[in-house]
C-alpha cells in the first residue's frame with residue numbers, strides 16, 4: 001500500500017516542518033501517532049460543513065471518542081482552516097477557490113506523508129452550479145476542466161506557467177455511483193468546470209460587473225452542456241491534480257445549488273441548503289463504511305476463490 005507522496009528533496013533535510021496553516025509542526029506534534037491511521041480525507045469549503053460531517057461520520061462508523069475527550073478542531077490555533085479527526089477519517093475545510101485549496105493540500109499531503117498514513121483516499125464534498133442539472137442533484141466529477149476547458153491545473157511557478165493533469169479515480173467513482181443508486185436523491189457523473197471566480201468567471205449576470213449579455217451567457221452555458229460539463233465549482237482542478245501528484249486516489253462530489261440554465265441566484269432556504277449539502281456526505285459515508293467493512297471482514301473461502309486466493313480450491317472446483 002502506497003503512502004501519500006511528496007516530491008521535494010529539501011523536505012528530507014529540514015529539521016522541522018511547520019505546517020503553518022494547520023497549526024501543526026513535526027517538532028511539536030507526533031504526527032505519526034496522531035495521523036498514522038488516516039485512510040480517508042474529506043474536504044469541503046466551510047468549517048461548519050466539515051464539523052457536521054465529522055459528527056455524522058462518527059455515528060456512521062460507530063466511532064467512540066477516548067473517554068474524557070470531545071471532537072475538537074485540531075487546527076483551531078491557526079485560525080485558517082478547521083480540521084477534525086474521527087478514527088481513520090480526517091475532515092478538513094479548504095476555503096473558497098484554488099489558492100486556498102492549494103495551500104491546505106500542500107500541508108495535508110505533507111502531514112500524511114510525515115505520518116506515514118497508508119493509501120489515503122481524498123474526497124471533496126462540495127456545492128456547485130448545475131449545467132442543465134437541477135438543484136439538489138449530486139454530480140460526481142469524471143474530469144475536472146479549467147476555464148479554457150482543459151483537464152489541467154495551471155499555476156505560475158518562478159514566473160513560468162506550469163500545468164499539471166487533473167485525474168480522478170475511476171474505481172472510486174464507480175463505487176460512489178453504485179452507492180448513489182440506493183440514495184433518495186439523484187447522482188450523475190460528468191465533466192466539471194473549475195473557475196477562478198463565482199460571478200464573471202462562471203458567466204453570472206448578477207455580479208457587480210457584467211460586460212456581456214444574458215444571451216452570451218446562455219450561449220456559453222449551452223456550449224458547456226454540449227461538451228459534457230454537468231457542473232461548475234471552484235476547486236476541482238487543483239484538488240484532482242495535487243492528489244494525483246501525491247499518488248492518492250480522489251473524487252469530487254458536489255451538490256447542485258442552482259441550475260445555471262435557469263438562473264444565477266441561489267434561492268433555496270437555509271434548511272433546504274443544509275439538507276442538500278448533506279447529500280455528498282451521505283454518499284461518502286456509505287463509501288467509507290463499505291471500505292471499512294471490506295477490510296475488517298475475514299474473507300470466506302468462496303470469496304478467496306473469486307479473488308484467486310485458494311490455489312488448491314480452484315483445482316478442486318475444476319475437477
Ligand SMILES: O=P(O)(O)O[C@@H]1C[C@H](O)[C@@H](CO)O1
Nearest residue numbers: 044045096097126127233234
Ligand atoms: O465546497 P464549496 O461549497 O465551498 O464549493 C463551492 C465553490 C466555492 O468554494 C464556493 C462558492 O460559493 O462553493
Ligand SMILES: O=c1cc[nH]c(=O)[nH]1
Nearest residue numbers: 127128129232233234
Ligand atoms: O453556482 C455555484 C454554486 C456553488 N458554487 C459555485 O462555485 N457555483
